[in-house]
Amino acid sequence: MFNDELAEVFSELADMEEIEGQKWESIAYRRVAMSIAGLGEDIRDISRRNELRKIDGVGAAIEKKIRQYIEEGRITAYDNLKKKYPVDFKQLRKIQGLGAKKIASLYVNLGITNVSDLRVAIESHKISKLPGFGEKTEMNLSKSLEMSLSAGPTRIPLGEAYPDIMELKDFLVDSGLFDRVTVAGSTRRMKETIGDVDILAIAKDKSKAAEVLVESDRVSGTVVRGESKITVNLKIGITCDLRLIEEGSFGAALQYFTGSKEHNxxxxxxxxxxxxxxxxxxxxxxxxQVAGRTEEEIYSGLGMEYIEPELRENTGEIEAALNHALPDIVGYEQIRGDTHTHTVDSDGSNTVEEMMLRARQNGLEYIVFTNHSKSLRVANGLDGAGFRELNRRIDDASSRLDFPALKGVELEILKDGSLDLGEAVLSEMDFVLASLHQFVTGDSDENTGRVVKAIQSGLINGIAHPTGRLIGKREPYKLDMDRIIAECSAAGVCLEINGDPFRSDLPADIVRRAINTGVKFTLGSDAHNVADLSNLRFATAIARRGWLGEEQVINTLTLENFRKALSR
DNA sequence: GCCGTTTTCGGCCCGACTGTTTTCAGTCG
Structure with missing residues (x-):
């Protein structure tokens, strides 16, 4: 993506200015690199609207550099410094323990420009002879080099790590060594992906507390071990920090270690x-100390409303909290039904009955079954007759188990934008969720046109996983999302927030863009088995991160009102 | 290089940990 590319250029500029001793320039570049990487929109569009200066950290000089990069694909200041330091910063910075200064020393003294040079130098023990380096540094670099070569992606979907994190937390609680254990960091903010795990605890005995974490079977080894902080590697491929906190500052620590960094x-x-x-x-x-025991004290001490962790991204929530104008965001307990589920009847692995029982156990008041339609052959999609037979069984199971179940479909949008099932069978459905799975091209107008045709059909209730992205596997489809949002709003069609950890689709920044258009949302787990029904939690988290209120999410409605909201 | 409800100049988040040093620099979050 263009933004990531440009952010990397500024990040390298920051490294090189730091080597040059230009501390403040370096900080400024580092900051703007973070801003650009976090933009919800292509920076070229922002530039076209002449709004670059509105980006946090962009002043006159950096604006000029961004424009040059957009127009010429290069930045003069970067090229000049790069001649002096022809070093692969991106690659070398990934190695734990290497920052700008050490990378510079390695280059100046040993001519090291990349990871393979570094490996050769380590093997011939040249590193330990350098000033500021030693035996131990050489050994640590050797270890982290191995780690970085064997490491998978640096961030993983929250839902992938969530069960492990909760197990680890329970393990600490059950040890009896702590008065309190809380997960902080991006897990607490319920970010779509996490890069590490932060756990805060009040220990009864600090020395014993450090030992117990290492004993967990989720842990593969120790990285750092200090007085108040222990860092370990988890088997799921990320690190976990356990910080031991005093009771009087627990709220301050929780606030601090929940982040985000920009918010803090x-x-x-x-x-x-x-x-x-x-x-x-x-x-x-x-x-x-005027506050510290609780987070609420901290925020109120700063003259603002309490800010929910999901909102703490420095994207306007602080200004809103100061003005006492934060939105009343939807709560996890307010979701009454799941609007996107599959069963063995298409590509799921549990029966209608099993899914209903688990939904009830999870505290839901109703469930919508949305199996695939016939054109999605790989998912064993059903035709009209198949759905009629399935719908009879759903009604039967619903009355036998005394749990409300709605008859729905995840309906293929065909190549020409028409729908995979006829009006007759669709009219027998309670809920129709249309999806783009096939024939997606690189042409935004073509893809968008198909979705818009489906929206305007008058036969559907919602668009499932609208962007089609798969985290770490597939970029979002080329689509004009603002047009789709507007068309949905006009036609009374909902947008789905899909809680599958690899989808997390819509992403929160697009939800945020849509909140004032009048469009409504449905939250769905996209569960293909009973365990994944709990992914509804992640869909709710995205709604919260997108500042959605209860009234904008239709599955917060009671069954009766939900049915009314589905008229097509 | 950026930025402003103390400032258009003079500040810039800040503490823990590690390793190489004997008081501190570099890295990390």
Whole structure:
């Protein structure tokens, strides 16, 4: 993606300026690299609207550099520095323990420009002879080099790690060594993907507490072991920090280690502006702790509303909290039904009855079955007759188990934008979710046109996993999402937020773009088995991160009102 | 190089940990 490419250029500029001793330029470039990587939109579109300066950290000089990159694919200042340091920063920075300064020293003294040069130098023990390096550094670099070569993706979908994280937490709680254990970090913010795990705890005995984490069968080894922080590698391929906290500063630590980093920096600046200081030990006014025991104290001490973890991304939530204008976002317990589920009748692995029982056990009030339609052959899609037979069984099971089940379909949008099943059978369905799975091209107009035709058919209730992205596997389809949002709004068709951890689709930033258009949303687990019904939680998390209120999510409605909302 | 409800100049988040040093620099989050 263009934004990531440009962010990488600024990140390298930051490395090179840091080597040059230009500390503040380096910080400025680093900051803007983060901003650009986090944009929800192609920076070229922002440039076309002449709004580059609105991006956090972009001033006159950086604006000029961005424009040059967009127009010429290069930045003069970058090219000049790169001549001096022809080094693969991107690759080398991935190795734990290597920052800009050490990379520079390796290049200047040993001519190391990439990972294979580094390996040769390590093997011939040249590193340990360098000033500022030693035996231990050489050994650590050797280890982290191996790690980085064998490592998988640096971030994994939250839903993939979530069960392990909860098990690890329970393991610590059950040890009896702690008065309190809480998961913080991006897991608590319910980000779509996480890069590590942060656990905060109040230990009864600090020395014993450090030992117990290593004993968990989720842990593969220790990385760092200090007084108040232990870092271990988890078998799922990411690291986990356990931090031991004192009770009086637990809220401050929880706030601090929940992040995001950008959110925290903004909060700290507000503290400074009011003559205070904020760190992980509390909010201080002239050395006196004025808040720290709870997060609520911290936020109120800064003169703002409490901010839910899912919103803490420094994308306007702090300004809203200062103005006491935060939205009342949808709660996890407010979701009454699941709107996207599959059974053995197409490509699922549990029966209608099994799915209903688990849905009830999970606290839901109803479930919608949305098996695939006939054109999706790989998923054993059903034709009209198949659905009529299945629908009879759903009605029968629903009355036998006394649990409301709605008859739906995940309906293929065909190559020409027409629908995979006829009007007659669709009219017998309670809920029709249309999907793009096949014949997707690189042409945005063509793809968008198919979706829009489906929206305007008057036969569907919603669009499933609208962008089609698969995290780590497939980029989003080329689609004009703003047009799709507008068409959905006009036609009264919902957009789905799909909670499958690899989909997480819509992404939260697009949800946020749609909140004021009048469009409504459905949250679905896309479960293909009973265990995955709990993925509904991740769909809800995305709704929250997108600032959605209860009234914008139709499966917060009671069964009766949900049915009414489905009229087509 | 950026930025402003103390500032258009003079600040810039800040503490833990490690390793190589004898008081600190580099890295990380």
């Amino acid at each position: 920096i903004h909060l700290r600046n507000i503290a400074i502006a009011s003559g205070m200081k904020l760190n992980e030990y509390g909010l201080f006014s002239e050395e006196r």
